[in-house]
Amino acid sequence: xxxxxxxxxxxxxxxxxxxxxxxxxxxxxxxxxxxxxxxxxxxxxxxxxxxxxxxxxxxxxxxxx
Numbered sequence: 001x002x003x004x005x006x007x008x009x010x011x012x013x014x015x016x017x018x019x020x021x022x023x024x025x026x027x028x029x030x031x032x033x034x035x036x037x038x039x040x041x042x043x044x045x046x047x048x049x050x051x052x053x054x055x056x057x058x059x060x061x062x063x064x065x
Contacts, residue, residue, distance in 0.1 A: 011040075033061045 014031050017023050023031065032052050035041040041052050055061045 015044075029055060029060050036061060036063050 011034065014023070014027070018028060018031055032041070032048075032055055035044070035048065036052055036056075041048055052061065052063070056063050
C-alpha cells in the first residue's frame with residue numbers, strides 16, 4: 001500500500017510538472033506511456049487523451065489492448 005501511494009504521488013508530481021511545462025519531450029512521452037499503461041489517461045481531461053492519440057499515431061507510445 002505504501003509503495004502504491006508513493007508511486008501515485010510521484011506520478012501526480014510529474015503531471016504537475018507537465019502542466020507547468022517543465023518536462024522535456026522524452027519525459028513527456030514516458031509520462032503519457034505510463035498514463036496509457038495504467039489506464040489513467042481515460043480519467044484525465046480531454047487534452048491528455050488527444051495528445052496520447054497524437055503520440056500513438058506518431059509511433060511514440062503504444063496503447064495497451
